[in-house]
Amino acid sequence: MTSAQTHTENGAQTDGKPVAHGADNGHLHKYGMVIDLDKCTGCGACMVACMSENNVPFRDDETDKLTSITWMRVYKLTNGKPYPDNDVCYLPRPCQHCEGHAGHSPCVSVCPATATDYSTETGIVSQIYTRCFGCRYCMAACPYHARYFNWWDPVWPDGMEKYLSPNVSPRMRGVVEKCNFCFQRYQLAKDKVYVDGESTVSEEAYQTACTQACPAGAITFGDLNNPEHLVHQLAQPDDHHHGHPRNPNAFRLLERLGTNTKVYYVSSREWVRRAGDNYLPDEQTGGGGH
Amino acid sequence: MDSALIPKGVKRCPTWQFLAWLSVFGAVLLWGVYAMLLCWFKGLNQTNMNDYYGFALWIWADLAVIALGGGAFFSGLLKYIFGKDELKNIINFAVLLGFICYSSALLILAIDIGQPLRGWFIFWHANVHSMLTEVAFCLSCYFAVLTIEYIPLILENRQLDKVPFFHNLSHNMHETMAIFAATGAFLSFFHQGSLGGVAGVLFGRPFAFREHILIWPYTFFLFTWSAAAFGPCFTLSMTWITEKVTGKKLVKDNVIDLLAKISGWMITSYIIVKIVETLYWATVTAPSKGFDVSHFYTNNGLYGWWILFAELIVGGVVPGLILIIPSLRRNSAARVTAILLGCFGVCLNRWVMVLQVMAVPVMTFDNWALYYPSWQEVATTILPVAYGIILTMISYRYLPIFPQEAELNPLEGAEEVEAEQEATAAEGAAEPATA
Amino acid sequence: MxxxxxxxxxxxxxxxxxxxxxxxxxxxxxxxxxxxxMWPWTPVPPDGESTYDHSTCTLCPGGCGITVRSIDGRAIKIEGRDGHPVNQGGICPLGLAGLQLLYGPTRVKAPLKRVGERGAGKWQRISWESAVAEIAETLAGLRSSGQAHTVAAISSRNRGTVAALMERFLTALGSPNFLRMPTMEDAQELGLYINQGILGSVGYDFENSDFVLSFGAGLIDGWGAPVRMFLAKSAWQDAGAKVVQIESRFSNTAAKADQWVNIRPGSEADLALGIAHVLVAEELYDTSFVGRHTADFDAFQAALADYTPDAVATTTGVSVETIAALAKAFAEAASPVAVYGRGKGQVPGSLKEVLAVTALNALVGNINQPGGMWAIPEGEGMPWPDIETDAVAAEGLQKPRIDGAGTGKFPNSRYLLNRLPAVLAEGSGYGLKALFIEDANPLYSLPDTVAMQAAFAQIPTIVSFASHMDETAAFADYILPNHVYLERYEDVVVTAGLNTRTIGLAQPIMAPLYNTQHVGDTLIQLAQAMDEPVAAAFPWEDYQTCLEESLGDNWDTLEEEGVWTDESFAADPEAGFETTSGDFEFVGDLGADVLTAATAAAEGDATAYPLLLVPYDIMRLVSSRVGAPPFMIKTVPDTILKGQDILVEINPQTAQAAGLADGKGASLETPRGRARVKVHLSEGIQPGVIAMARGLGHTAFDKYLADKGVNVNSLMGAVIDPVSGYDAVWGIRAKLMRA
Amino acid sequence: MSTVDEQAKVPDSPAGAETGAPPAEAADESSGSFIFLFFIIGFFAAAILGWVVFPKVLYSTQYQPIDFSHAEHVEMVDEGCESCHYLREDGSFSGVPTLAECIDCHEEINGDSEDERIFYEEYVAKDREVPWLVYSRQPDCVFFSHAAHIVGAEMECATCHGDIGESDSLKPYQENRITGYSRDIWGYNIAGFKRNTWDRMKMDDCSDCHQEAGGVAHSSSVQTQRGACFVCHK
CATH class of the missing domain: 1.20.5 (Single alpha-helices involved in coiled-coils or other helix-helix interfaces)
Known part of the structure; x- marks a missing residue:
């Protein structure tokens, strides 16, 4: 039911043209993530996995977090209560891959040069560094601060450039970069699908580096359109309500802004769920959405 | 030395003095150019911008100069389309200011982007959904229009005008100026508006986001309106400053009064709409996203309620009222206060719509981010000011910018020398004030 | 014209x-x-054929399985190995950043000999041959002058072929002075020996436990095998197991626990005994186990007399009700387990505490039971021929150990490296003439770095086998660089709280990048460059031959699977214990005194130093021999490191008293030193306590790590446990002033 | 600017004398054609510079380390191009063979060609990879899936690579001095015109072909209604 729904929606968007691409013929994926905040320990493995997978550069002082490129960033949330009733929760924040309304995510629609794009095939918000000319409008548009600017030339200490992955193009100074759900892994998985003569990329064949690395198993990744994928089962997205999770413990960041993100968070703690969005004092957590 | 180039019937300061001041502002300009080159060659790490402040001083400067430069299109519209013929006596200056403002805006944009060599992608790979694309296209087109409007003025230089071709060209261009004025007004409507749209469409930023009419957010219309309203304030302010610097009356009072009156009514109507719109945003739009409007004005060191008051009342209601009340408007001190407050108001509005948008945390666990510009940013922002002063100095010296100048300041034999000395002294004393 | x-x-x-x-x-x-x-200065990584190789991570004691992705033989990414018994595909930040260590700029690229002052950083490259020859000559000189016993070696481990070769080398020379870097395993091993008479390590069957009572153990802050602990933590959540964290700071472990018991720092042993008191007094304990399998319950019970809930509540700050509730919950759980070891367990800790915590496990009968605490026997030694010691060696081996372990005051302790500074300073021992350091960075990671360095300064010859220019290598006379773990073979014996015997195999993923040599090969060469009796003890052609021979039948499994596990040792508690009594002994020969003695206090005068400085561990920093790679430093939050400044965590009340505001600079002083810090106000820490992260303040390594923050070890000294001789330091008195 | 007036008063202007018109105007008209001549000269000089000189300066010519006959090799192998340029099991494309793959056949010198001898002595014997200059190497930002084109779309190698498989020797390699790319990417026609599908390999050429191949139309981009960026970029 879910995928049928999306087929119709996307079909309408693309003027009825068949949306099909090679090996993934007929499959409209909506890749997304479910992060269990009760399991997340804030260890930072996802951040390092991301940096090492995606050729993210580093500088000798990375303590100014406003210029430090971390596609995946783990935020520390607190319940704001005084000692000893204080509670904390860690929240890993990759790019939320907003779908917005019909793929018009906050950042995609504002890019003047089409350097960032929303794909209806995967639901991934892409970023093409060589197209980007560094106006940073997308950064101004993103409420999650998921976009990072290369303020400096990336420089690796002599010899360290040897660990750079050929599947991810290193960025030059002056462009914006962000998490792309390790799209290179989808590209490679699709290549494999071609030579194996299969029809579609399986759940195991395409997992992001952070999902794979998470030692607590807090991150789940897969196709939200596919009821067989774990992410679908965990988040239970309601396609009639822009993917609003039906799992009562699940929430999305700033859902009320209409960003329609594809990263779901799960927590059993009410204060954590409430921290996921802005509420007026008299509003109920999870309420107020569309 | 350059007397052959100076318009007939007017007096200018000695060349050495002119050159001395030129070199002063030239030095400031070079300082800005040095900072600009640093940004181009070393990258934007020369600035204090960061991932929270992707837009900062420069974008504000862009928005501000374009709003202030709005006097050009609006005066043109009034003169050529609505037939306010008196304005011909100030239109040249308005065009010059517009030209300065828009060329500055384009220069700042060229410094602001991370990859200047790829700047042309905005045209070649344009994304029609982006407000910035609309800005880039309309801005470039309108800059071309301003250039076309400025050329006849250059051709009116005493020597150039002697060349028949140039004389005829200038004449013919004047004839068709109405078309350009109309085009300019049309383009301005869109780029002023789309600059407003830049912030208004950001639905991820509740402080900036505004409800839409058709495809445009309210800010689209408010920006156009405010540019039309406050642009003339800038034209009048600069005229006033030029008069102070030169020590001469350059534009007749009736012209000033007319423009001030129109500006006043525009400001008043604008500020009423703006207040209504702000109330709607504060009571409907923001709460629908879960924000109490106090969130945007508290818990930080800079952006308090005062900024709302300063923008709406001090920079809006006050100048609007002064300029629509004839007795106040005709009082020189009050009028000057009003037009300066108007310039301040519109600049503050642009500041809020750029910088405060970046400062306000949206995620509940995020923090306010405050920012101060680096000297390179300041220098590159002052660069256009120095460039503007220099271009104004040159234009004023060699071109008949103020058609009424000769009439208002007749030259008479013996007095001539005295007047020149006076003017020189005044120019020398007051010029730094423009910086 | x-x-x-x-x-x-x-x-x-x-x-x-x-x-x-x-x-x-x-x-x-x-x-x-x-x-x-495509700016020419932006690197373009060359493409090629992608391959995946398995190996074992050696960066911490956890021994995770890793899979390394390479392009045309160039390692480009480390991932957790799927299905590996330790980490099941998961991996920690340090393991992920391993390639930054492999390709990093602080690699020692060739054998070096010091030419300037010690620690001045002036080096001369020398050939392996001359390095080996010169060191062999020094050692031969010591042997011939009857000073063989003045050679010592420090290693992070005593298991596996490399440590065994090192120990064998010392034995062949004639020195008893093999020193292992101190960790919580020291105290646990000693406790295990006292309780059960077993020489081995302590394991916990966390996966099957339903109630975990952690006495400050950083279960998800790097304790034990970190990735295994994360997996266990998630499994507890899924299974509804309860976790109680007893700690003075609201650590990540505390945050993720079901209950945080906020305790006065350093009083964990008292709380354990207070709980034991309730268990015994209210007869909540497993009478069957205690009745049938324990030997000295009466003595233990007598010791508990002082630990009434009221008394313990006063000492620990934990309420009487909480103590009672904890005892009740612990007793009622099906498989409760009490866990010992503060933070990552880098300090051995007091014997009283380890015995007290273990007693809780014994009281509920959860010893060598599913979900309980297990004794993992150390197993047999290497299947190597006996060393034929000559007279020189025999004489040397007769000498007592330099650190006093195994004799006199500390008969059951094995390695007491923490005592070295005191011993050398006193001049009470015979002094050391040569020191080998392998896989350890004592000048950074031991408390009181100043005293340790002063002790090292007295040793004429220091040989480091470090792969990277760490603090200790920088202070050495020779550096004979080992391959990085991704370039070498090594058997990795994993203890780290695992309840199985596990050996992982580190395998070379790529050819060595530099002129480095396996430490095993270097030791073999050194031995063979010496007289017949020493040389004869090392009959192998090279390390790999030795390794294959040593692992015997396991070699094939290891080469194929990369890991070997064994659960066959699982002891049947019904069969009794290996103590002299044949039963579990709470305190053994030590008697009840060990439990009634005062708990190790923090050094310093409470009037002059009104606050307590307590170090804490986080996963994003490394405080052991490894220097945190740039990626990890990048993940460190700006509430711990800002610019070059470390931020210490204090309660807003503490800050107010000291007149400090969040983010402001302060001067932190302890009896051992003083440092400039900034303060971070946190509602997750007790008033009066200052918490400082371990792992910063390096003076060696590169600009990505050096001179950032303060090394908490430079502000603390060792607090020697009077019974075990181990370091029991958990904090130090301190004062904080506005700077 | 003041010189303009003086110019107009030049007395010996021949055109002025002939027409007898007022000197100022005469000067203007007379030099009109003359001035136009300069315009023409300037125009053609620039055009020649742009069309002829510029391409020569822009590209540097380099030669392959060894001359290689594709034709000769294709005859000797069983599976055509795929004998040496194949898809690996993981779906990636092997590209130019490595030295090890060459050695599979060239463990020893097989023939009497001079190039083979150089190949053997310089590379096989010294165990050095041959620094081939790859005509079709795309920029680093491009993810080109051979699998999608060869297996998915069943395309011929020649569609993009032309008849290189039938060539007896390797053409000189021309490198763009600014970008560092092979000239084959932009194409040999400096204006960018192409006659064959393989004449150019810029992004527009990719998208042209994709537009034409209706069957595998990409329309997954919300912004452009064409293929989303990540199909071909990394």
Whole structure:
């Protein structure tokens, strides 16, 4: 039911043209993530996995977090209560891959040069560094601060450039970069699908580096359109309500802004769920959405 | 030395003095150019911008100069389309200011982007959904229009005008100026508006986001309106400053009064709409996203309620009222206060719509981010000011910018020398004030 | 006709028109944008064939399985190995950043000999041959002058072939002075020996436990095998198991626990005994186990007399109700387990505490039971021929150990490296003439770095086998660089709280990048460069031969699977214990005194130093021999490190008393030193306590790590446990002033 | 600017004398054609510079380390191009063979060609990879899936690579001095015109072909209604 729904929606968007691409013929994926905040320990493995997978550069002082490129960033949330009733929760924040309304995510629609794009095939918000000319409008548009600017030339200490992955193009100074759900892994998985003569990329064949690395198993990744994928089962997205999770413990960041993100968070703690969005004092957590 | 180039019937300061001041502002300009080159060659790490402040001083400067430069299109519209013929006596200056403002805006944009060599992608790979694309296209087109409007003025230089071709060209261009004025007004409507749209469409930023009419957010219309309203304030302010610097009356009072009156009514109507719109945003739009409007004005060191008051009342209601009340408007001190407050108001509005948008945390666990510009940013922002002063100095010296100048300041034999000395002294004393 | 300006103008306009209609401007515009897309100074990683190889991570004691992705033989990414018994595909930040250590700029690229002052950083490259020859000559000189016993070696481990080769080398020379870096395993091993008479390590069957009572153990802050602990933590959540964290700071473990018991720092042993008191007094304990399998319950019970809930509540700050509730919950759980070891367990801790915590496990009978605490026997030694010691060696081996372990005051302790500074300073021992350091960075990671360095300064010859220029290597006379773990073979014996015997195999993923040599090969060469009796003890051609021979039948499994596990040792508690009594002994020969003695206090005078400085561990920093790679430092939050400044965590009340505001600079002083810090206000820490992260303040390594923050070890000294001799330091008195 | 007036008063202007018109105007008209001549000269000089000189300067010519006959090799192998340029099991494309793959056949010198001898002595014997200059190497930002084109779309190698498989020797390699790319990417026609599908390999050429191949139309981009960026970029 879910995928049928999306087929119709996307079909309408693309003027009825068949949306099909090679090996993934007929499959409209909506890749997304479910992060269990009760399991997340804030260890930072996802951040390092991301940096090492995606050729993210580093500088000798990375303590100014406003210029430090971390596609995946783990935020520390607190319940704001005084000692000893204080509670904390860690929240890993990759790019939320907003779908917005019909793929018009906050950042995609504002890019003047089409350097960032929303794909209806995967639901991934892409970023093409060589197209980007560094106006940073997308950064101004993103409420999650998921976009990072290369303020400096990336420089690796002599010899360290040897660990750079050929599947991810290193960025030059002056462009914006962000998490792309390790799209290179989808590209490679699709290549494999071609030579194996299969029809579609399986759940195991395409997992992001952070999902794979998470030692607590807090991150789940897969196709939200596919009821067989774990992410679908965990988040239970309601396609009639822009993917609003039906799992009562699940929430999305700033859902009320209409960003329609594809990263779901799960927590059993009410204060954590409430921290996921802005509420007026008299509003109920999870309420107020569309 | 350059007397052959100076318009007939007017007096200018000695060349050495002119050159001395030129070199002063030239030095400031070079300082800005040095900072600009640093940004181009070393990258934007020369600035204090960061991932929270992707837009900062420069974008504000862009928005501000374009709003202030709005006097050009609006005066043109009034003169050529609505037939306010008196304005011909100030239109040249308005065009010059517009030209300065828009060329500055384009220069700042060229410094602001991370990859200047790829700047042309905005045209070649344009994304029609982006407000910035609309800005880039309309801005470039309108800059071309301003250039076309400025050329006849250059051709009116005493020597150039002697060349028949140039004389005829200038004449013919004047004839068709109405078309350009109309085009300019049309383009301005869109780029002023789309600059407003830049912030208004950001639905991820509740402080900036505004409800839409058709495809445009309210800010689209408010920006156009405010540019039309406050642009003339800038034209009048600069005229006033030029008069102070030169020590001469350059534009007749009736012209000033007319423009001030129109500006006043525009400001008043604008500020009423703006207040209504702000109330709607504060009571409907923001709460629908879960924000109490106090969130945007508290818990930080800079952006308090005062900024709302300063923008709406001090920079809006006050100048609007002064300029629509004839007795106040005709009082020189009050009028000057009003037009300066108007310039301040519109600049503050642009500041809020750029910088405060970046400062306000949206995620509940995020923090306010405050920012101060680096000297390179300041220098590159002052660069256009120095460039503007220099271009104004040159234009004023060699071109008949103020058609009424000769009439208002007749030259008479013996007095001539005295007047020149006076003017020189005044120019020398007051010029730094423009910086 | 005259060529005038107008002609030039015309020419120029024509030229402009012609240019515009030629490809030149357009192609140049396009090409310059392409140039900006491919700036020559932005590296382009070469593509090629992608391969995956398995190995074992050696960066911490956890021994995770890793899979390394390479492109044409160039390692580009480390991932957790799927299905590996330790980490099941997961991996920690340090393991992920391993390639930054492999390719990092602080690698020691060739054998080095010091030419300047010690620690001045002046080195001369020498050949392996001359390095080996010179060191062999020094050692031979010591042997011939009857000073063989003045050679010592420090290693992070005592298991596996490399440590065994090192120990064998010392034995063949004639020195008893093999020193292992102190960790919580020291105290646990000793406790295990006292309780059960077993030489081995302590394991916990966390996966099957339903109630975990952690006495400050950083279960998800790097304790034990970190990734295994994360997996266990998630499994507890899924299974509904309860976790109680007893700690003075609201650590990540506390945050993720079901209950945080906020305790006065250093009083964990008292709380354990208080709980034991309730268990016994209310007869909540497992009478069957205690009745049938324990030997000295009466003595234990007598010791508990002092630990009434009221008394313990006063000492620990934990309420009487909480103590009672904890005892009740612990007793009622099906498989409760009490866990010992603060933070990552880098300090051995007091014997009283380890015995008290273990007693809780015994009281609920959860010893060597599913979900309980397990004794993992150390297993047999290496299947190597006996060393034929000559007279020199025999004489040396007769000498007592330099650190006093195994004799006199500390008969059951094995390695007491923490006592070394005191011993050398006192001049009470015979002094050391040569020191080998392998896989350890004592000048950084042991408390009181100043005293340790002073002790090292007295040793004429220090040989480091470090792969990276760490603090200790920088202070050495020779550096004989080992391959990095991704370039070498090594058997990795994993203890780290695992309840199985596990050996992982580190395998070379790529050919060595530099002129480095396996430490095993270096030791074999050193031995073979010496006299017959020493050389004869090392009959192997090279390390790999030795390794294959040592692992015997396991070699094939290891080469194929990369890991070998064994659960066959699982002891049947019904069969009794290996103590002299044959039963579990709470305190053994030590008697109840060990439990009634005062708990190790923090050094310093409470009036002069009104606050307590307590170190804490986080996963994003490394405080052991490894220097945190740049990626990890990048993940450190700006509430711990800002610019070059470390931020210490204090309660807003503490800050108010000291007149400090969040983020402000302060001067932190302890009896051992003083440092400039900044303060971070946190509601997750007790008033009066200052918490400082371990792992910063390096003086060696590169600009990505060096001179950032403060090394908490430079502000603390060792607090020697009077019974075990181990370091029991958990904090130090301190004061904080506005700077 | 003041010189303009003086110019107009030049007395010996021949055109002025002939027409007898007022000197100022005469000067203007007379030099009109003359000035136009300069315009023409400027125009053509620039055009020649742009069309002829510029391409020569823009590209540097380099030669392959060894001359290689594709034709000769294709005859000797069983599976055509795929004998040496194949898809690996993981779906990636092997590209130019490595030295090890060459050695599979060239463990020893097989023939009497001079190039083979150089190949053997310089590379096989010294165990050095041959620094081939790859004509079709795309920029680093491009993800080109051979699998999608060869297996998915069943395309021929020649569609993009032309008849290189039938060539007896390797053409000189021309490198763009600014971008560092092979000239084959932009194409040999400086204006960018192409006659064959393989003449150019810029992004527009990719998208042209994709537009035409209706069957595998990409329309997954919300912004452009064409293929989303990540199909071909990394």
């Amino acid at each position: 005259k060529i005038d300006r107008r002609c030039f103008l015309s020419f120029a306009i024509g030229g402009a028109a012609g240019t515009a209609l030629s490809p030149l401007p357009w192609k140049l515009t396009d090409d310059s944008s392409i140039w900006s897309q």
